[in-house]
Amino acid sequence: MSAPTTFRRQFHRAALVALVALSGYLMVFGVSGDGLVDIGSFVSATDAGGSATRRLPTDSHRVQLVAARMQADGQDKPADDATTGGEKPGSDTESNGTATEENDMPQHPFPRRAPAPPLTGGEGWLNTAGPIDLEALRGKFVVLDFWTYCCINCMHILPELKKLELAYPNEVVVIGVHSAKFDTEKGSDNIAEAVQRYEILHPVVNDSQHRIWNNFHITSWPSLRVIDPEGNLVAGASGEIDFETLDGFFQQALPYYRARGLLDETPMHFELESYAAADTPLRYPAKVLADEAGDRLFIADSNHNRIVVTSLAGESRYTIGSGAIGKNDGDFASATFNHPQGMALGDGALYVCDTENHMLRKVDLDAQSVTTIAGTGEQARGPWPGFDVTSSTLPERFVGAPKSTPLNSPWALWIQGDVLYIAMAGPHQIWSMPLDESEIGPYAGNGREDIVDGKLLPSQPYGPGSSFAQPSGLASDGKQLFVADSEGSSIRAVPFGGEGDVTTIVGTADQPQGRLFIFGDVDGSGDEVRLQHPLGVAWYEGVLYVADTYNSKIKAVDVGAKSVRTVAGPDSPITGAAAGDQLREPTGLSAASGRIYVADTNSHAIRVIDLASGELSTLDIAGLTSPTVSDAPAPSLPHPIPVEVSKAKVRPGAGGLAVRLTFHLPRGFVLNDEAPLSYTVDAAADQGPVDRSSLGESHDVAAKSLALSPLTAQSPSLDITIPLAATSGDDDLTIAATVYYCMKGSEGVCKVASPVWTVPVNLADDGAETVELTVELP
Structure with missing residues (x-):
């Protein structure tokens, strides 16, 4: 379908600007009222030589940048790629507008900056030994990530931040500011589970009352704020952002601070929640699929990156995937996944949402092979x-070849006839693909995050029609597709056959506004019913069962009456045979043989609800162990500090050579009392008086065992x-020793260093009793 130029411009402007207004991801920087530099704009503006990698924007990001600049400039047309209204980085003026005298030094990249507000008002800190004061992080760039753990866009940014942390381990500190949307997300224990589930490597503060959020003038999730090594708030971004953009930003920003000696590149150490985590056979299982005919239960063992297959009674049969993160096809032992979620079974094959790979995988259960x-x-x-905002031509249908079409967080699957339906959580849509794998594309949803009933697809992208909000679970009665629409706390119904309207069974589609923020825990019928972020659905014997995830309950829905009752969970008829059987954020469920199988995610377990007896129990999977993944590289010494000392004459003692290590x-x-002080000893030659059999071993000493006094705490010694x-x-x-040390009164700020002494020794009876080795730590 060809579109005239005038229509194309009007369409792009109306449709995409409408997306911005409704999506909640408006970028308010560029150069806006608060003077912050937008991270993406900064990279493009400073990349005159083409050295920095620019982000390929999404459709929504593209217009967000335009709208932000229009807002800042009062224009009704896009500004150019340069940062609008202000000096470009790299100009010949400093922040005060005067000419610099150091023409050979990098110029200040942030002419507009102001002291950052403190990180006060939170309800506790996670992934660190204690609170963190921004004053204690002087010399580091600090990236604040304002997030909430329900949000798919917040999930998408976490792997990009992890890449940033690995690329700039000594220059950049990331701090998550968890500002909750849902009530359940306000609890520190629940956030701690999310921190481990998402494998976050940085500290997180629980901003349950949005005090830090308000101090930094945040308006949407996710949002970033960047604080420079001098404690100034200098840049920000809203919406998803990729590592390439962040990398380009810091490539441009770091030289100024490094050239002026403003960077502290001492490594940091944080006490991660995962350090104390127990080893469990299942790790945050996400979805289950019960196959009554085959007496099989398929479990998406998400954080072990594999599929576990058992009998319905729990007899362990086999696993699919090595447990390593990856996207390799191959046999069951060598194939790899990245946090798989939903599954569907058809024609001897298991279909899998390989969610964080943004792929669909097909498991041939007979050949025991995995393919993409x-x-x-x-x-x-x-x-x-196929949608290109720069093109004058719109495709007749928005479909693509499956293996060459990028996906966005596929979360759940359902097979009806010869069609595979996909809950595509990232773009808030339901997609479909024929089982012959001939094409793939949207089936329902206009791409706006909302709860709106209406026709399956709009006549043009983002136009009027049905809207979903992070669909995460699928089931069917054979007549319609049921959707757990998580961010809208609703249950939706989607007709098959490509005709008809999307409707809401439970939820607030009829509300004029604020639909995404109406939630709770209320059984009943009609408009009074409330759920809280449901992630799973299952149809069984005329009843739709729902994993009401953030209420930690399983509920039953009478679809015709639009009524809801609680089946299992707190204050329900079924509460568990023992305290250990309580539900903790269940995310997936499937039914067979009179039982509902529940992926009880935060319990690392599969629960079983016997519908006849009313008993809730835990599935015992005998013999299942966590995977052994041995391809991780051996850790190197963090921040090695070479120390050469003169030759020491020392007298052998009864037990050997006595050495005292003193750390100033x-x-x-x-x-840090919670971290071990470790050391190793090696020798340059193959032979010598030191026993070679003892060399190369790492020895850990508990810091608490040093029995330090106030007089010796500043210079502890290890004998x-x-x-x-x-x-x-x-x-x-x-x-070589590795030492962890923390700021007193701000124990969340910890550093790590590894002094490496080169020590020539001469053993003689007239020598000293002890070799004294000291080091000044940064």
């Missing part, structure tokens, strides 16, 4: 395959004894 059938392994940047800590720092094979002679030793 849809997705490229990269996240789609828009909800409409920076003022205000103390040893070690090195075994000897002879009592005389020379040796050249290398003694």
Whole structure:
């Protein structure tokens, strides 16, 4: 279908600007009223030489940047790519507008900046030993990630932030500010589970009352704020952002601070929640699929990156996937996944949502092989395959070849006839693909995040029609597709056959506004019913069962009457045979043989509800263990500090060679009691008086065992004894230690250093009793 130029411009402007107004991801920077630089705009504006990698924007991001600049400039047309209204980084003026005298030094990249507000008002800190004061992070760039753990866009940004942390481990500190949407998300224990489930490596503060959010003038999830090494708020972004954009930003920003000695590149150490996590056979199982005919239960063992297959009674049969994160096809032992979610069974094959790979995988259960059938392994940047906002031609249908079409967080699957339906959580749509894998594309949903009933697809992208809000679970009675529409806390119904309207069974589609923020825990019928972020649905014997995830309940829905009752969970008829059987954020469920199988995600378990007896129990999977993944690289010494000392004459002791290691800590720092102080000893030659059999081993010493007093806490010492094979002679030793130390009063700010002493020793009876080794830690 060809569109005239005038129509194209009007369409793009009306449709995409409508998306911005309704989506909640308006970028308000560029150069806006608060003077912050937008991260993406900063990269493009400073990339005159083409060295920095620019983000490929999504359809929504593209117009967000335009709208933000129009808002800032008072224009009704897009500004150019340069940062609007202000000096470009790299100009010949400093922030005060005067010419610099240091023409050979990098110029200040942020002419507009102001002191950052403090991180006060939170309800507690996670993934760190204690609270963090921004003052203690002087010398570091700090990236604040304002997020809430229900939000798919917040989930998408986490892998990009992890790449940033790995690329700039000594220059950048990321801090998550969890500002909850849902009531359940306000609890620190629940956030701690999300921190581990998403494998977050940085500290997180629980901003349950949105005090920090308000201090930083945040308006949407996710949002970033960047604080420079001098404590100034300098940049920000709203919406999803990729590592390439962040990388380009810091490539441009770092030289100024490094050239002026403003960077503290000492490594940081944080006490992650995962350090204390127990090893469990299942790790945050996400979805289950019960196959009554085959006596099989398929479990998406999401954080073990595999599919576990058992009998319905729990007899372990086999696993699919090695447990390593990846997207390799192959046999069951070598194939890899990345946090799989929903599954569907058809024609001897298991179809799997490989969610964080943004792919669909097909498991041949007879040949025991895994193949990729849809997705490229990269996240789609828009909800409409083939849609190009720069083109004058619109495709007749928004479909693509499955293996060359990017997907965006496929979350759940359902097979009806010869069609595979996909809950595509990222673009808030239901997609479909024939089982012959001939094409893939949207089936329902206009790409706007909302709860709106209406026709399956709009006549043009983002136009009027049905809207979903992060669809996450699928089931069917054979007549219609039921959808757990999580962010809208609703249950939707989608007709098959490509005709008819999307309707709402439970939810608030009829409300004039605020539909995404109406939730609760209320049984009943009609408009009084409330759910809280349901993630799973299952149809069984005329009843639609719902995993009401954030209420930690299983509920039953009478679809015709639009009524809801609680089946299992707190204050329900079925509460568990023992305290250990209580539900904790169940996310998936499936029914067979009179039982409902529940993926009880935060319990790392599969619960079973016996509908006849009313008993809730835990499925015992005998013999199942967590996967062994051995391909991780061996850790290197963090921040090695070489220390050369003169030759030491020392007298052999009864137990060997006595050495005292003394660490002079920076003022205000103390040893981290929760982390071990470790050391290793090596020798340069193959032979010498030191016992070679004892070399190379890592020894851990509990910091608490040093029994430090207030007088010695600033310079703690560790006494070690090195075994000897002879009592005389020379040796050249290398003694390396790893020390964790934290700021007193702000124990969340911890550093790590590894002094490495090169120690030539001479063993002689007239030598000193101890080799004294000292180091000044940064």
